[in-house]
Each structure stands twice: as C-alpha cells, then as structure tokens.
Amino acid sequence: MSTGRIFQLKLDPLTGNSEWVVIDDEEDQGSQQQQPILATTSYLDMLNDSRRNRAFRQAIDKTITKPCHVLDIGAGTGLLSMMAARAMDPSNSTEYSTSEGVVTACESYLPMVKLMRKVLRINGMERKVRVINKRSDELEIGVDISKRADILVSEILDSELLGEGLIPTLQHAHDKLLVENPQTVPYRATTYGQLVESEYLWKLHDLHNNEAKASDEIHLVPTRKETILRAKSQHLAMHCDAIEDEIKLLSEPFKIFEFDFWRRPESRGETKLRIKAINDGTVHAVVSWWVLQLDCEGAIYYSTGPKWIRFPLNRDLTSSFPSSGDWCDHWKQCVYFVPGKGLSISKDEELPVHAIHADTSISYKFETEASRAEVELHDFAQDDHLILSLERVAIYGHNNWRCSILEAVEKALKNRVSPLCLVPDDSIFLTIAIANLCKTSHVISLFPGLREKGAKYLQAVASENGYSMDRIEVLDKRKKNLTMSDTHQKKVELLAGEPYYYGNDSMLPWQNLRFWKERTMLDPVLSKDALIMPCKGILKACAMSLPDLWRSRRCLQLIEGFDHSVVNATLGGCGNLPPPQESPCLPFFIWQCGENKGLSKIFSVMEFDFSKPISPCFGKAQVEFTEIGICHGFALWIDWVMDTNSSIVISAGPDQRYWKQGVKLLAEPVNVGIYGSSTGSVSAEIQASFNPSSGELDFNYVFT
CATH class of the missing domain: 2.70.160.11 (Hnrnp arginine n-methyltransferase1)
Incomplete structure (x- = not known):
C-alpha cells in the first residue's frame, strides 16, 4: 500500500536557489531506484554507534519489566521503540496483546516515519509499535494517545546536549504526556x-588579534x-x-x-x-x-x-x-x-x-x-556587523592565505588604469583588497549571500582601509544577468572571487564552482581581455585509509537483534548497493575523521577552465599507491589557481584545516600495496565527470 510522497527542499549549488521537489516513496516506484535522500543526516552514524545502542538496550531491558505504556519521542528508525516492545514481551510473540502494554513512537520528520514503518514491518513489530507523525508537543491525550505514558524513552541530544530542544520537550512531556514520577531512559x-x-x-x-599579525594593510576588524x-x-x-x-x-x-x-x-x-x-x-x-x-x-x-x-x-x-x-x-x-x-x-x-x-x-x-x-x-x-563561520574567520586571519590573495590581486591589476572590477561572490576581503591596492579602481560586489549586510559593513570599515564608498558599489538587486547599464556602460576588466559563498561552508568543494556558472552569466559585461581570478580549478584526489569514518557509514544489518538492512539505500550506507543508492560523496574535515592516512600521491582528476563558459568536464587518472594499508575511500578537493602563470594556488586539501573535503567511501575496503609488494591492489583507475546543469560530480573507481 502506498504511503504517499515526500517533499524535500533541494538546493541548486550553482545558482544558490532552492526549490521543493517531490520524491516518490520507493513503494510507488517499482523498480526505479531512489537517491539516498537521508545520506547527509546523522542517522547512519548514530545507528552504527554500537556503544550507544548497547547502553540503551541494557537500560531499557532493566527499566521495562512489565507491560505498560511507553512513549518514544524522536523515534527515528524505531530502534528504542522496538527495544521497549521486546522488553515487555521477551518471547517476542506475534500475538502480543496491545491491551497489556503499548509503545507509542512519536516522530515529526515524515521521511523518517516512512523508513520507521519499513523497519517495524521487516522486524514484525508493526502491530506492537504505534507510530504518530507529529511533534511531541502536538500530541493530545484522548486524541493521539489514550492515556499518559508510564515510561519515556528518548534520544534527542546534540553535542551540546540541549540544542535539539531537550528542555522544552521534557517540560511538555511532564506537563501533558507522562504520569507523575515516570521512569525514563536516560535517567540523567x-x-x-x-x-x-x-x-x-x-x-x-x-580575527582582530590574528589580523594584527598579518603583514598587510587590510583591516577587516x-x-x-x-x-x-x-x-x-x-x-x-x-x-x-x-x-x-x-x-x-x-x-x-x-x-x-x-x-x-x-x-x-x-x-x-x-x-x-x-x-x-x-x-x-x-x-x-x-x-x-x-x-x-x-x-x-x-x-x-x-x-x-x-x-x-x-x-x-x-x-x-x-x-x-x-x-x-x-x-x-x-x-x-x-x-x-x-x-x-x-x-x-x-x-x-x-x-x-x-x-x-x-x-x-x-x-x-x-x-x-x-x-x-x-x-x-x-x-x-x-x-553593520557581519557574522561569519568560525572557519571563515580563521581563513581571513591566516597570513599566508592573505598574502597569496593580495599577490594575485596585485598581478591582476598591474598596468591597468581605473579598472572596473567585479566580485561575484561574498568575498569582503577581495572587495576591500582591490579598493585598497588600486586607488583608481571601481569595484562592484554582488554579495549574493551577504547582500545589504555586506554593503553596510564595507561602509563601516572604509576609512580604516583607505577607500571611499564612491568607489565601491554593492548591487542590491538579484538578476539572472547583468547588463551594461548595471556597470555604467563600462566593461569589467577583473572578475575576482575566492570563491566563497555565505552559507556554503558545509557543502562539497565543487559546489563552489558556482563561481564558474556566474562567470558565464556575466560574460556579456566582461571585456575581451578581462582577467578571471581564479583562472581555473583543479580537482585533486588522494586514496585514503579512513577506518573510523568508514565504520560509521557502513551499511546496517542487525542492531541489538533488529534488522535494519531496509534503511541502507535511503541512508546511503557503504556496502554493495546498486547505484545511485550507493554511498554518495559527502563533505568532511578529514583531519577530524579519526584515524586517517594518505595511501597514494595526490593526483589531478580534471581541470575547470574559467576563461571559457561553463561546460561538461570529464577526467580520469591512474592511482599508484605509495603506502601499504587498507583503502576506505578517496578524498577530493579543488585547488584554485589564482593567476595565469599558475604560481599562486589556494589549496583546500586535507592538510588545510579550514576547508571540508569531499569523501567518496568505497563499498568495501580494499587491501592495497606498492609495486614489488605482495599486498593487494597496487593501482586504481579513477574516472569523474562534472555536470554543469546540476552541479553534480560523478566519481567512479576500479582497483587493479
């Protein structure tokens, strides 16, 4: 029986626009394969946390010793609900009478509700756990549940503890949903x-004190x-x-x-x-x-x-x-x-x-x-205050990064008189740097994310950075294409970006190729000899040993005795899943991913030439391993080549802590070795393609 459709907000990484898309339930698709729509959530990682699962199971078994009413708030896949139902019925009889006890699973996120129902069904628990697709503070006694619950089981905790609404959730539960002096898991x-x-x-x-150590005259703070x-x-x-x-x-x-x-x-x-x-x-x-x-x-x-x-x-x-x-x-x-x-x-x-x-x-x-x-x-x-991500604050205070950007700007502006410069991204640093280094320049910034906040900020720091606001303009309108009237009938001589887009800090590296898309749309206002900065991007990769990350993303089977294999396709687990259900590329700070080690030399996969309009790209590379070990996947990032001589390169690789890399995990880990050794594969072939219409990167590998 069909359970309907899921509406999901989808971001177009190359335009920054969002739209609601309809994702048909797998049961409505027949043999059609479904993208892992929940791959970017933490559910898979959480369900692979065996220490967490075991602790909850032990506590639930210890707390629930007889039939009663159990409420599970934020039920997810229903794992805790099934544990509670089993604790009330150790024999796991399919004839378990709900009149003797009941488990109510409350989950507000519809895609997860659909997944929970499948998990309950495959484990024979659909009659033992009643699923309600609501927020817990929307539940009403006599409408959604017949009486107050005797026991609360819940796991609505984030790293800070309180960020997922633990306190208001508990307050409402105690006021409206639980008996007096209830039992709870957790207890404290x-x-x-x-x-x-x-x-x-x-x-x-x-940033203020780090910027004070920089060897330039730019004062962001x-x-x-x-x-x-x-x-x-x-x-x-x-x-x-x-x-x-x-x-x-x-x-x-x-x-x-x-x-x-x-x-x-x-x-x-x-x-x-x-x-x-x-x-x-x-x-x-x-x-x-x-x-x-x-x-x-x-x-x-x-x-x-x-x-x-x-x-x-x-x-x-x-x-x-x-x-x-x-x-x-x-x-x-x-x-x-x-x-x-x-x-x-x-x-x-x-x-x-x-x-x-x-x-x-x-x-x-x-x-x-x-x-x-x-x-x-x-x-x-x-x-006039700007609030940026912590990593962006660190980048703006990094002396080597600042020197590289300023050197690239100086080279680009050399021998240009009163140039019109355009900054299409959200780089306040580039806007100020151009105005500071070239006193005759006029700078137009689009600031697609910062908008008027960016304009007010630029005005607030103008005197300290040696420019007047009559030389800087922030367009306060959003248009698909700029015209010559927007540039005061003058052609743009320098198009410069970091690239950086406000709010994109957790996105995949190639999603900053939005710069290439926007450069293409701006083509009508660019002069024939306009300089594009960066000039090109190079997709780089490295084979990696990532045992901790791979373990946290592996496909699920039994969790404390409950079959979870049905969730793997939706959660995008690592395992033998058919494409496109296999584990997608996801953004991570590799240096924070537990144990990690490079197993090959860094290699180039493909180049993106920003001097030309955006177009499909294809690349392939032969990977030779330089270390013996177990390969769990590939790290991917972009090196931004800032000048035409390729002498100034800003890398976002794993050794740079302030950028996330894309990680493509293997379906199964592979033993690799070096030439002359008898250990596993000694090379791999990589193929990748970039689709400019979707902004997606397709990445494939074969070990030999």
Missing part, C-alpha cells in the same frame, strides 16, 4: 568542562571595532581528540549542569564555579562534554568526553565506566570560546566561571573585571 545527563589553551582554537574566533566581524557561534562542536597534542590543559574537569529526565527541568539555570588552574597559561576556551546515566541505579553510562579523560569523574563508579569509545560523528565535544585574546591564568589561581543554560543552549561568563566588559561588548550586535 551531566555536563562537564575543562579550561584549555589552544592556538588553533584561538584562531577560529579572534579595525581597532575599536573589534566586534564588527565575528564568528557565527560562540561555540563549536568538533572532535577535540584531533588537536589533543595542541591543547594545554589548564584545569581538571569540572561538573557544570545536571539534567534529570525523570522530572520537569527549568528553562533557565545558572551555576557559579571557581576553577583552580593546574598550569600557567591563557584560557582560550572551555571544552565541554556530557555523560548520560541511562538507568536509575547508576550502572549504565555513555560519555561524549575526549579520549584524554581516562577515568570516571565519580570515583564511586566501577572501572568499567566508558570514558570514550569508538570514533563517531553524531556527537562530538563542544568548544566555548573566551572572547578576545583569552584570559591569562597562573597555576593554583582560581578563575570565577559563571555558567548559564537557556532552553536550547549553554553559555559562560568569566567573572573578572577585564573580561566582563569584553563579553558584554562581544554579545552586542549592530546592523
């Missing part, structure tokens, strides 16, 4: 923190305007184990907040701590994590702590307490940044820390006179 969550010094973390948010451009968030979810060698611990771990699932939480809470320093240093951040106590007795735990947390913080716990487990991407540590340069601290000194939680977030204030004003200033936003 506790957040912990640790003061750290880290130059890498500092560079992610302090002028003195006395330190907050005019700041990071999008004051916290970051990341794998801190990847920078363990670059972190100096300045305190012991400390407990921050405790949230009991079994009672109604408060919307706001605060705690004041005095944290004693164990080393001299500068506090750049608080690294935070949480520990779940899944059962009421305190025997079953799950922690998202970094691996350097070796022992339980509660000494009464047994030594089997899991401080950390296998690498997983769905939960990370959370980093909270100290404003500005950080806070200097001496060993044995106590730092007053004020932690505050709201409904969906946690924040910190450092109670020193020097920092209080800075924190308050940092939190203040104005119309």
